[in-house]
Amino acid sequence: MENIWTIENLWNAIGTVLRNWLAGFLPAWLVTLIMDLLVIVVLLAIGIVAVLVLSFMERKVAARAGDRYGPNRWGPYGLLQPFADAIKMLIKEDIIPHVADRFSFNLAPVIVTVGAVMTYAVLPFGRDMVAANLNIGILYFAAVGSLSIIGLLTAGWGSRNKYALISAFRAVAQLITYEVPVGLCIICVVMLAGSLSTQDIVLAQQERGWFFLLMPGIFILYFLAASAEMIRCPFDLLEADSEIIAGHFIEYSGMKFALFFLAEYIHLFAGSAMMVTLFFGGWLGPWLPSWLWFLIKTFVVIFVFMWIRNTFPRIRIDQVLKIGWKVMVPAGLVGLAITGFVDKLIADKLIAGVVLFICNIGLIIGVSYLMGRAQRRKEMAAEGAALR
Amino acid sequence: MYGTGLLKGLSVTLRHMIGTFVTDIRKFPRRYFTDGNHPTRSPEPYLHGTFSIQYPEEKVPMWPRFRGPLVHLRDPETGQPRCTACGMCERACPHGCIKVEGEGKGKERKPTRYEYNVGRCIFCRQCVESCPFNAIELSRFYELACYDKDTIWDLPRLLELGDKEVITEQGQFWGET
Amino acid sequence: MSVQIPPTERLRTDTIEINMGPHHPSTHGVFRMVLTLDGETVVDLEPRFGYLHRGIEKTAEERTYVQNVPFTDRLDYICGITNNWAYALALEKLAGIEVPERAEYIRVILGELTRVMNHMLAIGFLWNDLGATTFTPVVYAFRERERILDLIEMAAGSRMMPSYIRAGGVVADLPEEFMPRLQKLVPHLKRFIDEMDTMLTKNEIFRARAVGVGVLKAKDAINAGITGPVLRASGVKYDIRKADSYSIYDRFDFEVPVHTAGDVYARYLQRLAEARQSLRIIEQAMRDIPEGPVTSLPYKQLSRLKPPKGEAYGRIESPKGELGFYLVSDGSNKPYRFRIRSTSLLNLTLLREMCLGHKVADVVTILGSIDITLGDVDR
Numbered sequence: 001m002e003n004i005w006t007i008e009n010l011w012n013a014i015g016t017v018l019r020n021w022l023a024g025f026l027p028a029w030l031v032t033l034i035m036d037l038l039v040i041v042v043l044l045a046i047g048i049v050a051v052l053v054l055s056f057m058e059r060k061v062a063a064r065a066g067d068r069y070g071p072n073r074w075g076p077y078g079l080l081q082p083f084a085d086a087i088k089m090l091i092k093e094d095i096i097p098h099v100a101d102r103f104s105f106n107l108a109p110v111i112v113t114v115g116a117v118m119t120y121a122v123l124p125f126g127r128d129m130v131a132a133n134l135n136i137g138i139l140y141f142a143a144v145g146s147l148s149i150i151g152l153l154t155a156g157w158g159s160r161n162k163y164a165l166i167s168a169f170r171a172v173a174q175l176i177t178y179e180v181p182v183g184l185c186i187i188c189v190v191m192l193a194g195s196l197s198t199q200d201i202v203l204a205q206q207e208r209g210w211f212f213l214l215m216p217g218i219f220i221l222y223f224l225a226a227s228a229e230m231i232r233c234p235f236d237l238l239e240a241d242s243e244i245i246a247g248h249f250i251e252y253s254g255m256k257f258a259l260f261f262l263a264e265y266i267h268l269f270a271g272s273a274m275m276v277t278l279f280f281g282g283w284l285g286p287w288l289p290s291w292l293w294f295l296i297k298t299f300v301v302i303f304v305f306m307w308i309r310n311t312f313p314r315i316r317i318d319q320v321l322k323i324g325w326k327v328m329v330p331a332g333l334v335g336l337a338i339t340g341f342v343d344k345l346i347a348d349k350l351i352a353g354v355v356l357f358i359c360n361i362g363l364i365i366g367v368s369y370l371m372g373r374a375q376r377r378k379e380m381a382a383e384g385a386a387l388r
Numbered sequence: 389m390y391g392t393g394l395l396k397g398l399s400v401t402l403r404h405m406i407g408t409f410v411t412d413i414r415k416f417p418r419r420y421f422t423d424g425n426h427p428t429r430s431p432e433p434y435l436h437g438t439f440s441i442q443y444p445e446e447k448v449p450m451w452p453r454f455r456g457p458l459v460h461l462r463d464p465e466t467g468q469p470r471c472t473a474c475g476m477c478e479r480a481c482p483h484g485c486i487k488v489e490g491e492g493k494g495k496e497r498k499p500t501r502y503e504y505n506v507g508r509c510i511f512c513r514q515c516v517e518s519c520p521f522n523a524i525e526l527s528r529f530y531e532l533a534c535y536d537k538d539t540i541w542d543l544p545r546l547l548e549l550g551d552k553e554v555i556t557e558q559g560q561f562w563g564e565t
Numbered sequence: 566m567s568v569q570i571p572p573t574e575r576l577r578t579d580t581i582e583i584n585m586g587p588h589h590p591s592t593h594g595v596f597r598m599v600l601t602l603d604g605e606t607v608v609d610l611e612p613r614f615g616y617l618h619r620g621i622e623k624t625a626e627e628r629t630y631v632q633n634v635p636f637t638d639r640l641d642y643i644c645g646i647t648n649n650w651a652y653a654l655a656l657e658k659l660a661g662i663e664v665p666e667r668a669e670y671i672r673v674i675l676g677e678l679t680r681v682m683n684h685m686l687a688i689g690f691l692w693n694d695l696g697a698t699t700f701t702p703v704v705y706a707f708r709e710r711e712r713i714l715d716l717i718e719m720a721a722g723s724r725m726m727p728s729y730i731r732a733g734g735v736v737a738d739l740p741e742e743f744m745p746r747l748q749k750l751v752p753h754l755k756r757f758i759d760e761m762d763t764m765l766t767k768n769e770i771f772r773a774r775a776v777g778v779g780v781l782k783a784k785d786a787i788n789a790g791i792t793g794p795v796l797r798a799s800g801v802k803y804d805i806r807k808a809d810s811y812s813i814y815d816r817f818d819f820e821v822p823v824h825t826a827g828d829v830y831a832r833y834l835q836r837l838a839e840a841r842q843s844l845r846i847i848e849q850a851m852r853d854i855p856e857g858p859v860t861s862l863p864y865k866q867l868s869r870l871k872p873p874k875g876e877a878y879g880r881i882e883s884p885k886g887e888l889g890f891y892l893v894s895d896g897s898n899k900p901y902r903f904r905i906r907s908t909s910l911l912n913l914t915l916l917r918e919m920c921l922g923h924k925v926a927d928v929v930t931i932l933g934s935i936d937i938t939l940g941d942v943d944r
């Protein structure tokens with residue numbers, strides 16, 4: 001019997017051993033059921049642990065960007081801070097506004113969190129480490145990931161607060177807008193990989209090189225659209241602190257607020273993980289075990305998101321929609337056309353990759369030039385406006 | 389090129405992030421600047437690196453002129469308060485946070501009651517400037533948070549605080565004569 | 566060619582009215598705006614203030630002239646030094662007090678440091694209102710403000726409530742450590758302003774958000790009595806330091822920058838340029854500062870000051886605009902009338918006109934670009 005106990009295979013080995021042990025005294029259907037439930041529990045646990053780590057990391061990155069230390073009081077280097085935060089949130093009083101629509105008010109955090117957690121099912125955490133290797137994995141991810149829009153709308157409506165309502169409007173407008181470019185970018189990747197399964201996409205990158213290198217233009221497009229989907233800065237209009245205070249969760253407190261918080265960071269983790277899967281070769285990498293590579297890459301992407309959040313202001317809602325429909329959708333369509341033609345017309349994969357890269361650079365320069373020209377015109381028109 | 393401004397902004401924040409870690413490495417085994425030589429008060433200003441004062445462990449020394457709560461000074465020879473309850477400080481205070489009562493005449497006059505309401509005080513130092521007897525000065529204490537509303541300080545307490553403070557003469561740091 | 570929808574099938578929409586403030590993260594204090602929104606567009610805006618009213622003008626009539634100095638600190642609590650200065654100037658005019666040379670230089674140095682501090686803070690908070698949610702530019706601005714406040718504390722004994730400039734000069738001479746530190750701080754502040762420039766000015770998101778937003782016409786600004794960087798960003802070259810030169814500003818070589826766009830972006834650029842000019846003035850003042858007495862009127866005389874009957878208006882170019890004190894004396898030791906021409910209140914008057922037709926997000930941006938302090942608005 002070959003040795004299954006390698007670091008590469010650690011988690012699968014634990015599963016196999018557990019399954020064999022259970023099969024000794026339980027009927028087969030029960031073993032399957034228990035193992036599936038166990039996977040769900042593990043995924044939920046990953047979600048919560050990720051949230052604890054990310055909330056700590058968010059605060060530390062924000063602090064370091066601002067020449068500060070961040071939380072450093074509770075535990076060595078403040079490492080226990082997320083637990084203190086969690087305890088504080090859980091024991092806070094749960095306030096339901098007198099005039100709120102109780103049903104939708106209570107339902108909203110559940111929808112948002114469930115929608116976020118379900119995306120974990122198709123994330124390829126490592127070689128042979130995916131909870132459900134669906135052959136439509138990406139489609140599932142896109143579909144389930146946008147379930148949270150309904151939750152946000154419910155929250156905004158149910159709170160009966162005008163700020164929350166504005167946030168709900170924004171949620172619907174923004175998230176529907178950015179579904180389209182996300183879909184277009186995913187189609188480009190799928191065309192190159194030839195499969196909708198997340199594992200196959202990763203394996204395709206082993207063969208052709210990371211898609212980030214092949215299609216930088218599509219990657220930037222996806223990065224922006226995905227940050228809009230994840231409600232990250234500069235597209236975090238829904239929870240715009242300085243404008244509509246906290247948006248849809250303005251009236252929430254305690255556990256329900258914690259659920260929104262959870263959903264936000266689960267989305268961040270899942271979105272970054274999906275970005276790694278689609279463009280950065282997923283769990284591919286030398287020397288280290290695959291699941292570690294996956295985590296490292298994911299955290300690098302998350303760091304970039306946090307870095308951006310600590311540097312940029314927010315875009316206005318009409319600009320968000322304008323960029324979405326007038327820039328990103330056309331750019332996505334052009335990118336789609338380029339990818340399709342190049343992939344079909346050029347048989348040699350290396351040459352196809354080079355051509356694709358050059359076309360993508362051209363796409364970036366073109367879009368950048370057009371946007372810059374529009375901005376320059378606007379600025380020239382603004383000059384001297386006060387004196388006219 | 390559209391987008392370069394964004395990248396420039398990112399480079400600045402990244403430089404700041406790296407700078408904080410450089411500070412960490414520079415003071416490495418220690419976690420706090422406990423020797424009083426905190427960068428906040430360093431005469432060499434720097435652009436990158438952490439700037440926080442980690443308060444209970446690190447305390448920044450106040451400048452000599454710092455205006456904290458009022459204290460009374462003693463006569464160095466007799467050890468008695470120099471205050472003669474003339475009431476100038478009471479009249480000078482814009483907020484009426486000083487109440488003085490005294491007895492006796494001329495040089496023998498002593499305060500019987502001196503109430504200083506630190507909760508109302510705005511630390512403007514006008515009482516000190518109005519004092520003709522070199523009897524009061526503002527101290528450098530700043531940790532004034534308390535659990536009760538005991539904000540009215542009387543003469544023994546003000547004298548005691550004055551003993552803790554190194555100031556011996558009124559206006560010795562203010563270039564007054 | 567548009568398709569005509571029958572009225573019955575048209576979507577029935579309504580405006581909503583929201584209260585922005587008094588507790589709202591970006592109203593810079595306790596300021597309240599009643600917004601009427603059509604979707605996200607502002608169709609009406611009514612500013613309501615007075616939540617921080619402390620009755621300083623009336624209280625001041627019950628205090629002697631010198632006792633009023635600490636009250637002036639508390640008007641615009643970001644720049645206490647310039648408030649002291651304006652009051653001192655009014656009182657000097659009223660009572661005919663001479664100011665020693667060295668005191669004027671000290672006033673200029675500290676006043677210009679206050680201007681740098683205020684403008685950096687205004688830029689930081691503008692970014693906060695724009696949505697840099699983790700305060701990064703604000704924290705940078707606060708760091709430099711801390712260094713400047715350190716110097717003010719060293720000289721005056723208090724960071725934000727200095728009460729340092731009084732009629733007849735300043736309270737006390739600068740401490741020995743002050744000048745060496747200032748000489749190191751000024752080049753540092755230049756570097757810092759350059760860094761802010763690199764980080765913020767070219768940012769495309771910022772430009773998209775700020776260009777063409779909240780345009781204030783020069784004509785309207787003049788009619789409403791708006792002054793300071795907001796006016797100059799609208800293309801009017803009006804700076805009291807040049808127009809009605811007070812103190813010793815005529816000795817310094819500096820420019821009054823002007824921008825003509827009149828929008829949020831122009832106000833940002835205006836503040837950046839003015840902060841640079843302030844550093845230029847400080848450099849010259851550091852070079853030229855003479856030795857000598859710092860006050861012509863020690864406290865014990867000042868506290869008994871009884872100006873002759875009459876009235877005086879002293880005005881200075883505070884960082885936010887024209888700050889004036891109007892004093893009427895009836896010959897006693899207390900002012901008969903103590904009137905403050907507060908900058909923030911007058912700059913706020915055209916908020917509605919600037920905001921109409923813009924989005925909710927722009928309202929906070931425009932408010933941030935005007936740079937108000939609620940202590941100054943409500944007094």
